[in-house]
Amino acid sequence: MKKIKRNGFATMNNDTIEIILEDESVVFSYHDIKNYTLSFNQNIALVLEFKNENSVSIVSSSSFCETSKFELFCREFECEILKRFSEEPIKKENPTKFFEKKWFRAFLVILTLSFGILLVIAIATGTKISSAFFIALSAVITLWVRYSSFKKE
Structure with missing residues (x-):
């Protein structure tokens, strides 16, 4: 459109x-x-x-x-x-906020588990963890903080 x-x-x-x-x-x-x-x-x-x-x-x-x-x-x-x-x-109807969407919590859980699994595999195999991994992980943590503060409202 x-x-x-x-x-x-x-x-x-x-x-x-x-x-x-x-x-x-x-x-x-x-x-x-x-x-x-x-x-x-x-x-x-x-x-x-x-x-x-x-x-x-x-x-x-x-x-x-x-x-x-x-x-x-x-x-x-x-x-x-x-x-x-x-x-x-x-x-x-109030506009739906991003954090109100039903799938968002499941998305965060799957994303967090994926990062956890990747971290365990990297540590177990002795692979060097890149800084991009930690940047992406910090973005996921930020999403969790925003989501939890939204739920408190």
């Missing part, structure tokens, strides 16, 4: 939202939204998934453009969603 830089604007009315990106326009009702994801990092991202299985994804990057207006729109959008659906909320 090719990302194309486009200018656009959005309006929120009583029942609908209209997002216009140069040659493309999307109009939808608040009730059409099945779930949404908002991310406020260096990039501001809004992903809307609709009940008809279509989706819209818009990202504003501070590297390429001014993000303050899009950030304001996203915050207003979220306030409006929370107001409208306070009794039966729309599902908000």
Whole structure:
């Protein structure tokens, strides 16, 4: 999927939202939204998934453009969603962090065991252990430290 830089604007009315990106326009009702994801990092991202299985994804990057207006729109959008659906909320999906992925712990265990086996073999055979091995091992240790600090949160 090719990302194309486009200018656009959005309006929120009583029942609908209209997002216009140069040659493309999307109009939808608040009730059409099945779930949404908002991310406020260096990039501001809004992903809307609709009940008809279509989706819209818009990202504003501070590297390429001014993000303050899009950030304001996203915050207003979220306030409006929370107001409208306070009794039966729309599902908000939080972006999955790298350390939250289910396979990450298994990956770390397998990686650590591999390094342990290589170290035992190198010591048993008397092979000289290169500095690249220790650099890679320090990266694995760093991943474990980050993973454990993330789990404590």
